[in-house]
Structures are given as C-alpha cells and as structure tokens.
Amino acid sequence: xxxxxxxxxxxxxxxxxxxxxxxxxxxxxxxxxxxxxxxxxxxxxxxxxxxxxxxxxxxxxxxxxxxxxxxxxxxxxxxxxxxxxxxxxxxxxxxxxxxxxxxxxxxxxxxxxxxxxxxxxxxxxxxxxxxxxxxxxxxxxxxxxxxxxxxxxxxxxxxxxxxxxxxxxxxxxxxxxxxxxxxxxxxxxxxxxxxxxxxxxxxxxxxxxxxxxxxxxxxxxxxxxxxxxxxxxxxxxxxxxxxxxxxxxxxxxxxxxxxxxxxxxxxxxxxxxxxxxxxxxxxxxxxxxxxxxxxxxxxxxxxxxxxxxxx
Amino acid sequence: xxxxxxxxxxxxxxxxxxxxxxxxxxxxxxxxxxxxxxxxxxxxxxxxxxxxxxxxxxxxxxxxxxxxxxxxxxxxxxxxxxxxxxxxxxxxxxxxxxxxxxxxxxxxxxxxxxxxxxxxxxxxxxxxxxxxxxxxxxxxxxxxxxxxxxxxxxxxxxxxxxxxxxxxxxxxxxxxxxxxxxxxxxxxxxxxxxxxxxxxxxxxxxxxxxxxxxxxxxxxxxxxxxxxxxxxxxxxxxxxxxxxxxxxxxxxxxxxxxxx
Numbered sequence: 001x002x003x004x005x006x007x008x009x010x011x012x013x014x015x016x017x018x019x020x021x022x023x024x025x026x027x028x029x030x031x032x033x034x035x036x037x038x039x040x041x042x043x044x045x046x047x048x049x050x051x052x053x054x055x056x057x058x059x060x061x062x063x064x065x066x067x068x069x070x071x072x073x074x075x076x077x078x079x080x081x082x083x084x085x086x087x088x089x090x091x092x093x094x095x096x097x098x099x100x101x102x103x104x105x106x107x108x109x110x111x112x113x114x115x116x117x118x119x120x121x122x123x124x125x126x127x128x129x130x131x132x133x134x135x136x137x138x139x140x141x142x143x144x145x146x147x148x149x150x151x152x153x154x155x156x157x158x159x160x161x162x163x164x165x166x167x168x169x170x171x172x173x174x175x176x177x178x179x180x181x182x183x184x185x186x187x188x189x190x191x192x193x194x195x196x197x198x199x200x201x202x203x204x205x206x207x208x209x210x211x212x213x214x215x216x217x218x219x220x221x222x223x224x225x226x227x228x229x230x231x232x233x234x235x236x237x238x239x240x241x242x243x244x245x246x247x248x249x250x251x252x253x254x255x256x257x258x259x260x261x262x263x264x265x266x267x268x269x270x271x272x273x274x275x276x277x278x279x280x281x282x283x284x285x286x287x288x289x290x291x292x293x294x295x296x297x298x299x300x301x302x303x304x305x306x307x308x309x310x311x
Numbered sequence: 312x313x314x315x316x317x318x319x320x321x322x323x324x325x326x327x328x329x330x331x332x333x334x335x336x337x338x339x340x341x342x343x344x345x346x347x348x349x350x351x352x353x354x355x356x357x358x359x360x361x362x363x364x365x366x367x368x369x370x371x372x373x374x375x376x377x378x379x380x381x382x383x384x385x386x387x388x389x390x391x392x393x394x395x396x397x398x399x400x401x402x403x404x405x406x407x408x409x410x411x412x413x414x415x416x417x418x419x420x421x422x423x424x425x426x427x428x429x430x431x432x433x434x435x436x437x438x439x440x441x442x443x444x445x446x447x448x449x450x451x452x453x454x455x456x457x458x459x460x461x462x463x464x465x466x467x468x469x470x471x472x473x474x475x476x477x478x479x480x481x482x483x484x485x486x487x488x489x490x491x492x493x494x495x496x497x498x499x500x501x502x503x504x505x506x507x508x509x510x511x512x513x514x515x516x517x518x519x520x521x522x523x524x525x526x527x528x529x530x531x532x533x534x535x536x537x538x539x540x541x542x543x544x545x546x547x548x549x550x551x552x553x554x555x556x557x558x559x560x561x562x563x564x565x566x567x568x569x570x571x
Contacts (some may be wrong), residue, residue, distance in 0.1 A: 047571075050571065051410075053412045053413060054412060054570075055408055055411055055412060055570060056570060056571045057566060057570050057571065074414075075414035075416070076414075078412060078413060078414040079414050081412065083412050085405075085408065087405065089405035089406050089408050089409070090404075090406060090409070091400075091401070091404060091405050091406045093337065094333075096329075098330075098333065101326075102326050102329070102330050102409070103409055103413070104326075105322055105323055105326025105327075105329075105415065106323050106327075106410055106413035106414075106415050107323075107327055107413055108317070108318065108319020108321055108322045108323060108407060108414070109322065111322075111325070111326075130566070150409070160463065170405070245402075245557070266429065304346065
C-alpha cells in the first residue's frame with residue numbers, strides 16, 4: 001500500500017470554453033500531513049479539489065487517494081475523503097441532524113450508527129442544540145461548522161477543506177483551528193486552502209502554492225519562511241527618539257508619534273536596537289510583525305510567476 | 312445484477328429514499344393536498360354535474376369511466392414533478408454534490424430518485440382513490456394488471472422527471488415539459504373519453520400518445536375493458552422505461568449537467 005495520502009501526477013484540466021485551469025500539476029501529500037494549498041483566486045485550487053473529489057472531470061493525468069486511483073477504484077478513493085466545500089451546499093430546509101445522517105448513509109453507515117455518530121459530531125462542533133433546526137436558520141459560522149460536521153460523519157482518512165474559515169469570526173475560527181489540529185493529531189490527513197495566510201502558517205507543516213494552473217512551490221512551511229530576507233517589525237514606544245541610530249543593515253522609519261517600523265535582515269542583532277533605545281531612556285511598550293510573514297512571500301512568489309508567464 | 316454491490320450501496324439507497332420521502336412530507340401542503348382537492352373538483356364537475364348528462368360510456372357511468380384516468384393522471388403528474396423538482400433543487404442548491412463526492416454507485420442514485428418519485432406517485436394515487444370512493448363505488452377487475460401498470464407508469468414518469476432535471480439549467484426548464492407536453496398528452500390520453508368516439512383519423516393520431524396506453528391499461532385493471540390491447544400497453548410502457556432508465560443512467564454516469 002502506498003505511503004502517500006494523495007498523489008497527483010500531470011493533472012490537466014481544460015474546460016469547455018478552452019480555459020486551461022490546470023497545466024499538468026504534480027504533487028503529493030504524506031499520510032498524516034497538514035498541508036496548505038494556496039493560490040490567488042482562479043489559480044486552480046478549487047479545480048484541483050474538484051477533480052480529487054469527482055466533482056470535476058479531469059482532462060488527463062492521475063490522482064490516487066491512499067493508493068486508490070480515481071480511474072480504477074473510484075469508490076474506494078471516495079471513501080477515504082471528507083470534503084468541506086467553499087460554498088454552502090446542503091439542503092437549506094433540512095435539519096442539521098438530517099443533513100449529517102443522510103450524508104453518513106451515502107457512505108454506507110447504518111442509520112442507527114449514523115444517529116449516534118451525528119450526536120458525537122454535532123456536539124464536537126458545538127451544534128447539538130441546533131440538531132433539529134433547519135440549516136437555513138443557522139448563522140454563517142454555524143453553517144461552516146455544519147459542513148465540517150457533515151464531512152466527518154464517515155471518519156475520512158483525508159479531510160479536504162476549501163476555505164473553511166471564510167467569513168467566520170475570530171473566536172469560531174480559532175475553535176476550528178483547534179478542532180483541525182486535534183483531528184490531524186489523531187491521524188487525519190488535512191489539505192487546507194485558505195486566504196488567511198496566518199492560518200496556513202499557524203496550522204500547516206507543508207505548503208503547495210498554485211498559480212495560473214501550475215505548482216510554483218511545494219515545500220515545508222519552515223523552509224518557505226526561512227527564505228524571508230527581511231522582516232518588518234512595529235515597535236510601540238512611550239516617546240519618540242530624537243534621532244534614529246545608525247545600525248548596519250537595519251532601517252528605521254517613523255510610523256506615527258508613538259511608533260516606529262524597523263526592517264531587520266535575517267540573523268541581524270535586534271539587541272542593538274533595544275540597547276540604543278534603552279540609552280535614550282525610551283521604553284518599548286510592545287512589538288509585533290508588521291505583516292504576516294507568509295503573506296509577503298506569497299505575494300513575492302505569485303508576482304514572480306506572473307512576470308515569468310508574461311515573458 | 313445487484314451481487315456486485317455491497318451492503319453500503321443499499322444503505323445509501325435507503326438514505327436517498329428516506330430523504331426524498333421526508334422532503335415531500337415536509338411540504339405536504341404543496342405535494343399531497345393539491346391532488347386531493349383538484350381531483351375532487353374533477354369528480355364534482357366532470358363526474359357529477361356534466362357526467363350525469365353524458366350518460367354511460369363503455370357500459371358504465373361516466374363517473375366510473377373517468378375514475379381510473381383521473382387517478383392515473385395524478386400518479387403521472389406527481390411521479391414526474393417529485394423527481395424533477397427534487398433533483399433540480401439539489402442541483403440548484405448544489406447538495407447533489409453530497410452524493411457525487413460519496414461512493415454511492417450511479418445505479419443507486421438513479422434508483423433512489425426514481426423510487427422516491429414512485430412512492431409519491433403511488434401515495435397520491437391512493438389519496439385520489441380514497442377521494443374517488445366518496446363519489447363512486449370502486450370495483451377492481453384485475454388487481455395484477457392494476458398494480459403492474461400503476462407501478463410501471465409511475466417509474467416511467469419519475470425517470471422522465473429525472474432526465475428533465477438533469478438537462479434543466481433554470482427553473483423555467485422544469486416546467487416546460489409538464490406544461491407543454493405532459494398536460495396536453497394526459498388530457499388527450501383518453502382520461503375523459505374513449506378514442507372510439509373520435510373520427511378514424513384522430514383515433515390513429517391518438518395511438519401515438521403513450522399516455523393513452525397507460526390510462527387504458529389502468530382502466531382495464533379497474534373496469535375490465537380498454538380501447539387498446541393490454542399486451543401492447545405493457546410492451547410499450549416497458550420499452551419506454553428501459554429506454555429512459557438507460558438514458559438517465561448514461562447522463563448520471565457521465566456527469567452531464569452535474570459535473571464540470
């Protein structure tokens with residue numbers, strides 16, 4: 001049996017309007033991995049997920065899920081997957097319990113077992129008190145959680161989430177992060193697409209970036225982050241220094257009357273900055289990254305790819 | 312035929328059928344009540360008021376004559392409309408994807424929707440029969456023919472509804488066939504009259520209407536007479552069922568109208 005949870009080779013998708021959404025992408029996901037699939041809108045993420053889950057017919061190429069080819073053993077491949085799609089796609093007039101129990105039935109879970117599992121999963125997602133409420137009456141965050149609950153009913157080996165936290169408040173987003181981390185620790189492979197790069201950085205061990213239907217990066221999160229040359233920090237101060245120190249490589253900028261920005265090259269000595277401010281008897285009240293580190297890299301990579309594709 | 316399918320496929324089938332039945336019971340005011348009211352009006356207006364002046368037809372009262380056709384009309388309409396609206400709504404709300412991502416075999420998706428439609432068709436048939444029994448004595452001439460014909464006809468139109476829903480892209484598309492094809496064919500299918508009353512040319516034209524065969528075969532089950540040969544009716548219905556089921560299976564398997 002294959003050691004890979006997901007193997008994608010030379011996957012091509014050309015839509016009826018001749019749009020080449022995927023140009024022969026290849027990548028794989030290890031069992032138990034937590035991988036982010038990132039890319040700008042229209043890059044090919046949802047098409048890739050659609051093909052893996054049989055919602056989109058591929059033009060050519062191969063997809064294997066836990067060793068099962070979707071061409072030769074589609075049913076076995078489907079059994080391994082739990083999908084949380086980007087858009088709400090449940091029957092709006094059915095209750096939460098009906099939705100999850102029916103879904104379990106599609107995977108062959110007997111009704112009695114499905115009812116027990118439904119209680120467990122809905123409780124896990126904080127939806128048990130809404131079990132008999134129609135889906136259309138739920139808030140946006142609850143609907144997102146319902147889609148995760150539905151995908152978990154047959155205990156999938158690989159959970160694919162297409163922007164699961166879009167439009168969800170930070171509290172619910174964090175509780176979803178906890179749940180996903182917990183599922184991953186229990187052995188579920190997770191593939192996540194998201195626009196919140198902070199989310200990807202915090203949760204995922206590996207990352208694949210797709211742009212214009214091509215994989216432009218497929219590496220570990222650690223490796224990607226280590227490629228950052230410069231990081232920008234924001235320092236909130238109790239008062240502004242008379243002049244900025246002259247420290248090799250470090251660039252200072254005044255942000256407003258009580259905060260400054262500093263660009264710090266990788267492996268620079270930040271202590272010099274603090275020493276200088278201490279000498280001036282200026283207190284640093286707080287310090288934070290100006291922007292998400294991954295966001296900067298993401299923009300750099302996708303822009304570089306866009307330039308290359310225009311040559 | 313079903314040996315290659317495991318228990319899971321049958322559980323999936325059960326889930327689709329339960330989902331379908333729950334759906335039309337949830338909206339019973341739109342699904343189960345209207346046939347009872349509409350058909351009561353048919354019995355009152357065509358059966359009692361006009362029928363009393365028409366006199367006998369085929370050796371029975373006009374009310375008795377139209378009863379099988381009216382029941383069949385509700386079976387046809389409800390079997391068709393259940394599947395066409397349910398499947399199209401699933402497409403529209405995209406919850407058909409729940410099934411497409413799951414390992415339910417295509418044959419079982421097809422059977423689930425068709426059996427869901429058949430269950431509503433038969434249930435409304437029973438409701439209309441109960442309503443009819445308030446106006447006329449119901450006597451059954453041949454139970455076997457009656458049951459076989461009603462089930463096959465219901466299956467046929469449930470499958471037709473599914474094919475319509477697969478091709479439909481907007482809500483208008485699911486009302487075109489019932490309004491412009493199904494309703495005229497039903498009214499011209501010998502529900503209210505015997506084609507023997509028509510001039511020879513129109514009798515021959517009527518024979519091209521498949522609903523005529525179903526209504527007459529069903530009438531045979533009730534009253535023991537028919538404008539056409541029962542064997543011809545059964546063969547025709549079977550041919551239509553096999554053709555439409557094959558088409559629906561092909562469309563679902565290829566993902567036409569439901570996959571990009």
